[in-house]
Amino acid sequence: MSIQRPGAVPLNVGVLGGGALGLAVAYRLGQAGARVTVLEKDAEVGGLASSFEVGGAHLEKFYHHLFRSDTTITHLIQELGLGDKLVWLKPTTANLIKGKIYKMDPVRMLTHPILPLADRLRFFLGMAYLKLDPNYQRFEGQTAEEWIKRWMGQRVYEIVWRPLLESKFGEHYQKIAMPWLWSRVYCRSLALGYLRGGFYQLYTRLYERVCALGGDVQTSQTVERIEAMADGRVRVLVNGQSREFDRVICTLPTRLFMKLAVGLPEDYRRRYDWGDYHGAHCVVLSLKRPLTDVYWLSINDPGFPFLVLVEHANYVPVSDYGGERLVYLGNYLPMSDRRFSMSDQEILDWFLPYLAKINPAFDRSWVKRSWVFQAPFAQPIVTVDYHEHIPPHETPIPGLYLANMFQVYPQDRGQNYSIAMGFRVAEHVLKDPISFKVKVGQV
Numbered sequence: 001m002s003i004q005r006p007g008a009v010p011l012n013v014g015v016l017g018g019g020a021l022g023l024a025v026a027y028r029l030g031q032a033g034a035r036v037t038v039l040e041k042d043a044e045v046g047g048l049a050s051s052f053e054v055g056g057a058h059l060e061k062f063y064h065h066l067f068r069s070d071t072t073i074t075h076l077i078q079e080l081g082l083g084d085k086l087v088w089l090k091p092t093t094a095n096l097i098k099g100k101i102y103k104m105d106p107v108r109m110l111t112h113p114i115l116p117l118a119d120r121l122r123f124f125l126g127m128a129y130l131k132l133d134p135n136y137q138r139f140e141g142q143t144a145e146e147w148i149k150r151w152m153g154q155r156v157y158e159i160v161w162r163p164l165l166e167s168k169f170g171e172h173y174q175k176i177a178m179p180w181l182w183s184r185v186y187c188r189s190l191a192l193g194y195l196r197g198g199f200y201q202l203y204t205r206l207y208e209r210v211c212a213l214g215g216d217v218q219t220s221q222t223v224e225r226i227e228a229m230a231d232g233r234v235r236v237l238v239n240g241q242s243r244e245f246d247r248v249i250c251t252l253p254t255r256l257f258m259k260l261a262v263g264l265p266e267d268y269r270r271r272y273d274w275g276d277y278h279g280a281h282c283v284v285l286s287l288k289r290p291l292t293d294v295y296w297l298s299i300n301d302p303g304f305p306f307l308v309l310v311e312h313a314n315y316v317p318v319s320d321y322g323g324e325r326l327v328y329l330g331n332y333l334p335m336s337d338r339r340f341s342m343s344d345q346e347i348l349d350w351f352l353p354y355l356a357k358i359n360p361a362f363d364r365s366w367v368k369r370s371w372v373f374q375a376p377f378a379q380p381i382v383t384v385d386y387h388e389h390i391p392p393h394e395t396p397i398p399g400l401y402l403a404n405m406f407q408v409y410p411q412d413r414g415q416n417y418s419i420a421m422g423f424r425v426a427e428h429v430l431k432d433p434i435s436f437k438v439k440v441g442q443v
Helices: 020-031 071-079 117-132 144-151 154-175 178-186 200-212 254-260 266-272 344-358 415-431
Strands: 012-016 035-039 051-054 057-060 086-089 093-097 100-103 192-195 216-218 223-228 234-238 241-245 247-250 277-287 296-299 308-311 325-333 367-380 400-402
Touching: 012 020, 012 234, 012 241, 020 035, 020 200, 020 415, 035 241, 051 367, 057 200, 071 086, 071 200, 071 415, 093 154, 117 144, 117 154, 117 178, 144 154, 144 178, 154 277, 154 296, 154 325, 200 216, 223 254, 234 247, 247 415, 254 266, 277 344, 344 367, 400 415
Parallel strands: 012 035, 012 247, 035 216, 093 296, 247 400
Antiparallel strands: 051 057, 086 192, 093 100, 223 234, 234 241, 277 325, 277 367, 296 308, 308 325
16 A cells, blocks of 8 residues: 555654564555654664674574564565575473473473373363464453463462463562463464574664665664644654654553653543563573573573573574574563662672573583673563553554554564564554645645
8 A cells, every 4th residue: 555646745754663663664654655764762773682793693682583473574584585594493492490401392291200190181281272272362351370270280380380470570470361371372383483693684674675765764862752743743852853743653662652742631641551561681691512402491490590591502503603602591570670780790690600500510611701681661561451451553642653562462572563563553554544645735
């Protein structure tokens, strides 16, 4: 669909945020003939999928991979000419339980000695049910804790699920909505997809395509205010300068949007200025030798300062990174957590001794290099009443749209869902009759 008519001035659209969602909506609008300006706060695009250079390649600051159900991003990768770099592999996933690594594939679920046979069967059947049921709405109104205890049993909950929920959501773990857990099972696959060379290539290609379509992508741009104009346009104050657009699509977190947008009705704020987020915290290590033989290790044992160990080197060949064996130690934490204010050295001194609990042979001399990354608003806290507070894309301010990962429920985040939402919002803007009006002489 094109938004241009003979003699019409192209629609001038501002997109706030240059992550997966912002670049996706800018790309589709640019293809339709809009003049798009993307304003990104950071020095680079990509959002939570942004990368850093290591070993002659790019690695995501926070671990990323795709599932077979992630069809939107898979098609986009093909559309942008990167399909030959997308690989599908079946790396090993496991849990650390009582000091031992248990690999968690469907067959081993029935043989794990950590649970009595009856509980293993309940665990397996519960997972199978979630995998086969496409309707998440039947789980509304239930917490994950309630459903697991009822259908998988108390021991399965205490040994397998409670440690994971508690380490991920902290004090909120008993309130997490069951549709969230459904999505973690139903939408996932054993085969994982990765873009050899890093997802950096996808966002670089989107950046290039947006610019080639006449758009403009500007980094280091801090949005300070959003407000309606008398003529129906939207004004955005950025780095102290006023910018005016016919339409604005804000991809910032809802809580931040509420602080920036002027003139929102109080009933709108009461309903949607709601909820909590955890930030992402990741330590990335380059090791001299393998730590484990698994890719994804969920930490069920108490006391660890990280909730997951992701050994990227057991997923993507180390040759892709100049021989660097890369490992993530990941967390989702309240932004008040002291790990966000500690120095990198303090973090390493705390985290590294725990690697010996996973592999007793580990020694600090194995660490060649390390990096620490953090980001706010990375993990929404998906409680039972969460779905009642998801704002619509159209806001009370005419011409201003809101699109962010708070709205991908029952999922909570992911490149695929962000890109799919970007495409949907672009289509919505294109179908808006007002978008076809020329700027001079419009009604």
